[in-house]
Amino acid sequence: MRTMASPIEQLAPTALASSNTLLSVRDLHVHFPRAKSGWFQPPEVVKAVDGVSFDVTRGTTLAIVGESGSGKTTTALAVMRLSPVTSGHIQLGDTDLGALEGEALRQARTRLQIIFQDPFSSLNPRERAGAAVRAPLDLMQVGTPAQRTERVAELFKAVGLRPEQQHLFPHQFSGGQRQRINIARALATNPELVVCDEPVSALDIAIRAQILNLLARLQRELGLTYLFISHDMAVVEHICDDIAVMYLGQIVERGPRKAFFANPLHPYSVALMSAVPTVHGGRKHAAQRIKLSGDPPSPINPPAGCRFAGRCPMAEPACVAELPPLREVVPGHWVRCRRVDIVDGLPRAPLQMPTA
């Protein structure tokens, strides 16, 4: 099943790609067919990811932000080739990742690894921590067995665990420590790209800071590239270089960190930012918050027009009628909203962050 994207989307983002681009995704679609609801009904299709394009520069972090059901995790899984790809192009360095199959794909997996959200269910409770970290090395036949043993000890130190702790089982670690084991496992094969799927959402705030600092340090030291999935704007601001906001399977805004956080353009981005509770804002901030009513619409029959129009406080009839294209309003800053005006060469957001 192949959906044609608008020519704007297919052509424009390629201009961003340069030799320094590690991951390049073009017009990615991930659709899941559902059972027919009746004999003569056409089968329904869940459009989890519906035409997503982005680039990640080597050594930087691209954050994908959105609510549950926005398709951010499915995008990450598709990039990892852990989810079927309906159509689209995924390129890692010089390799066309989407075209790889079988053993070639398996070998390519040394280059991309993932850290999952839940540190409890992502480790085998019967496997010692050291064995979990060693598994990718054994599977990929990296080095001699003696070198692997050495590498595991090294990895434990790198993520802030003691090498002797590799003999313990997952239940003997706290949530934060388990996430450190997951990070060590992800780093075992020296990957170029690490996908972090909400790596700190399940952790206590105090531990969250430790893990974010660890990820930042590892990136500096090892030159890692992160695709960081999260729903928390405050966390994302701290870790990302570029940001893409997803809503119902599509990117609604994309830009470099500073430009985005200084001037978020899409009403949904502004609403997501205003939803984060802040220590200094307190109740005043809460009272002024932009309220989004209801839940996102179903990705089975997404609205024909702007997908956010139903919840958008700024929506006008034209928004509902036609899907706005993702357009570049200033170099590098893309937004899918027809209500963003350009005044004196600068984009103006239809909805402003309330000032506390």
Place this chain on the structure above:
Amino acid sequence: MSTTAPLLQVEDLRVEFKTRRGKALVLNGVDFQIRGGETLCVVGESGCGKSMTALALLRLIPSPPGRISGGRVLFQGEDLVQADEARMHKVRGNRISMIFQEPMTSLNPVFKVGDQIGESLRLHAGLDAAAARARTIEMLQQVGIPAPERRVDEYPHQLSGGMRQRVMIAMALACRPDILIADEPTTALDVTVQAQIFDLLRDLQREKGTAILLITHDMGAVAEMADRVMVMYAGRVIEQGTTEQVLSHPGHPYTQGLIDCLPELGSSLQHERAELAEIRGVVPSIWELGSGCAFRERCPHAMARCAEQVPPMFATGEHGALATGDGTHRAACWLHTQDQMVVA
């Protein structure tokens, strides 16, 4: 905030668990009170005893191995620790109710949500099936669920996470309780849904005057929701005061750490990104406490004295450590020894 006698007064509450290694004191002398209509936030990391405190109030501690080994929980003057099981049945879900962190696991997947809400109405309010159903629909409406007449007959899996948590809130508030205990009600939810749930709790509190005991680990949530704050660490209360006192002039290094390690939105615009402040290490296990302050291993201000003696509660003032204050802001830290009075 009302100034009447406290609705709930907890004095020197102790909970211990029998384990293979001996008795573990998971709550060690917890004191606090909740007044009618106010929101008290309990803050701390996992394993600090926040949820255990909530469970102890409702006598829901798994027993054995756990038991309340001391102290009193005075609810409108009645000691719930001494109450018999029949009396507790009348209190739970009726006078004091609770919503849990994970809305999927705390709803029964094989019953319709309407039946689950109606159950407490039929049990506590003595309503018949038809009246309970009507009241359930009204409750669903109040918590902001669209088309409640239809939703009442749906199963939990048909609802989104935010909707399920709304159902939990409807269930908890059905009998108009005096106190609602919310144990990290938004941790499993998106920030946008969290904002909706907080708004809902605030609105319902304003309408019904329910006191809320909100358990969280997020200082941002505290700033938004709380009238008063109580910070727990390793089974003890280490600081309490009004939200303004605790957030603006934290008296305990742990509280300061919790505030500092929250990434603040917009911070990268003024200055370049630095490392986030972190509280190093982890909460010690109950067996590693030894004598002295439980936080000393992670504390940037630890002194020799911290290893020897558990600090008592010092009253700190309006403006932190040095003022004599009115005694409402208290912190258990030896930093406050100089000219402080010990209050507990």
